[in-house]
Amino acid sequence: MPIKLAIFASGAGTNTENLIQYFKENENIEVAVIISNRSKAGVTDIASKYDVPHYLVTKEEFDTSEKALQILKGMEIDLIVLAGFLIKVPDSILNAYPGKVLNIHPALLPDFGGKGMYGKYVHEAVIASGKKESGITIHLVNENYDEGKVLFQVKAILDEGETSESLAQKIQALEHEHFPKEVEKYCLEQFQE
Secondary structure, three states: OOOOEEEEOOOOHHHHHHHHHHHOOOOOOOEEEEEEEOOOOHHHHHHHHHHOEEEOOOHHHHHHHHHHHHHHHHHOEEEEEEOOOOOOOOOHHHOOOOOEEEEEOOOOOOOOOOOOOHHHHHHHHHHHOOOEEEEHHHHHHOOOOOOEEHHHHHHHOOOOOHHHHHHHHHHHHHHHHHHHHHHHHHHHHHHHH
């Protein structure tokens, strides 16, 4: 039986598509389901394109029901991967999947993390701070935004005159290069017999 991944996503889905493509031919790990909290998220089109089952679970349903947890349990999901997921994962899911929820953050945590720190807001904050580098952080998810154990970081150097758009491109390139490999590495560490 392959290790089954669930991807939680809220946006366009570039990291989701990258993960699907990376694991497409993998006999040990599969993207089994995509759950989004937004009906118009581009990630739903990606799920359809690759014929991956996908479900809408609204923010209210995440907060007040067990709908997402029932989907995960029903599909026998082993690991949850957050790929641009913009709401807090409820404690019920964290308790059911201890150490089995991964996130990618577009900066070097612990800097530039927390509620509201996503996408262009992170890049704008990094540039405004005068820092000379940014990067990505892959980390475990706990009950606080962006405070889980860091598993992997890689840096990007900011150029003179860097904009949030140019920095976003650098960060996305790092995400696409490293995120699938680190998910795979974590899966093999956690689930190998």
